């Protein structure tokens with residue numbers, strides 16, 4: 677099995693658009709904790725969090741293989 681590693685730096689919503697559909701087997705992510713660690717990581721207000729994360733999650737789902745393998 678060939679293992680390929682590429683590193684993309686930038687806004688995940690935009691960087692994910694560079695990838696084709698159904699490319700990856702596993703996604704591990706650690707998104708911001710709304711405003712819980714604002715001084716460390718910046719923050720997204722809880723009222724805005726879903727609106728902020730939905731476009732990213734759409735891209736995550738698009739690139740994820742549906743096979744569960």
Ligand SMILES: C[S@@+](CC[C@H](N)C(=O)[O-])C[C@H]1O[C@@H](n2cnc3c(N)ncnc32)[C@H](O)[C@@H]1O
Pocket residue numbers: 686687688689706707708709717
């Ligand atoms: C909770 S922290 C991750 C902490 C990290 N897992 C660690 O162990 O230090 C959230 C990170 O997401 C980054 N981030 C926020 N919005 C982003 C986006 N749209 N695309 C990529 N990274 C983003 C922040 O800069 C921050 O470093």
